[in-house]
Amino acid sequence: xxxxxxxxxxxxxxxxxxxxxxxxxxxxxxxxxxxxxxxxxxxxxxxxxxxxxxxxxxxxxxxxxxxxxxxxxxxxxxxxxxxxxxxxxxxxxxxxxxxxxxxxxxxxxxxxxxxxxxxxxxxxxxxxxxxxxxxxxxxxxxxxxxxxxxx
Numbered sequence: 327x328x329x330x331x332x333x334x335x336x337x338x339x340x341x342x343x344x345x346x347x348x349x350x351x352x353x354x355x356x357x358x359x360x361x362x363x364x365x366x367x368x369x370x371x372x373x374x375x376x377x378x379x380x381x382x383x384x385x386x387x388x389x390x391x392x393x394x395x396x397x398x399x400x401x402x403x404x405x406x407x408x409x410x411x412x413x414x415x416x417x418x419x420x421x422x423x424x425x426x427x428x429x430x431x432x433x434x435x436x437x438x439x440x441x442x443x444x445x446x447x448x449x450x451x452x453x454x455x456x457x458x459x460x461x462x463x464x465x466x467x468x469x470x471x472x473x474x475x476x477x
Contacts, residue, residue, distance in 0.1 A: 327339060327354070327357060327358075327361075327363070328357065331361075336363060337363060337364060338363055338364035338365065338366055338439070339354060339358060339363060339364070339365055339366070340365075340366040340368055340442070341354060341365065341366070341367065341368070342367070342368055342369045343365070343367035343368075343369075343370060343432065343435075343438065344367070344369060344370050344371065344372040344376060344428075344432070345372070345376055345409065345428060345431065345432075345474050345477065346372055346375070346376070346397060346402075346406055346409075346477060347369070347372060347397070348474075350365070355435075355436065355437035355438075356437075358437050359436065359437045364439035364440070365437050365438050365439050365440075366439060366440045366442055367432055367435075367438050367440065367441050367442065368442040369442075369444075370428065370429055370432040370441040370442070370443055371425055371428060371429065371443055371444070372397055372406075373392050373395070373397070373398075374392075375397055375398065375403065375406055376406070376410065376424065376425065376428045377423070377424055377425040377428075378407065378410045378414070378423075378424040378425075380398070380403055380407075381403065381407065382400040382403045382404050382407075383400065384398075384403070386398070405477070406477075409473060409474065409477050410424055412473045413427065413428075413470050413473055416462070416466050416469065416470060420460055420462075422456065422457075422460055423453060425443075425453065425454065425457075426453060426454070426456050426457040426460060427457075427460065427470075429441050429443055429454060429457035430457045430458075430460040430462060431462070431467070431470050431474075433457070433458075434462060434467055441457070443457075
């Protein structure tokens, strides 16, 4: 981004980010915060993995690119679901889905301006939008952060 700024003004960076894909936190997020750049986090639900609806042995339809993706291998799915089971009580306390909680956590992260969540239908889009109405306490955010940091 710094190199690109020598040629043109960049106002945002659209980059993958999720509870299980946090590589941007080391360099990109601090750069964007320091230089007042927005981060549009895409795939915050990690292609559906962070909704809690995918279990080891899940059968992907033919042509589904997730079948060969490293985050959809049985061991990673199992590890991810263990994390989701630990954060699920927070979702239940707020009467929201895991996906909604994950989206809310994402936009609570320092430097993250937008969480770009895909939806396969209108119902999912409406449910995703509901994440904006969740109000997490500092303690809840800290608890989730601790769990995610242990991942």
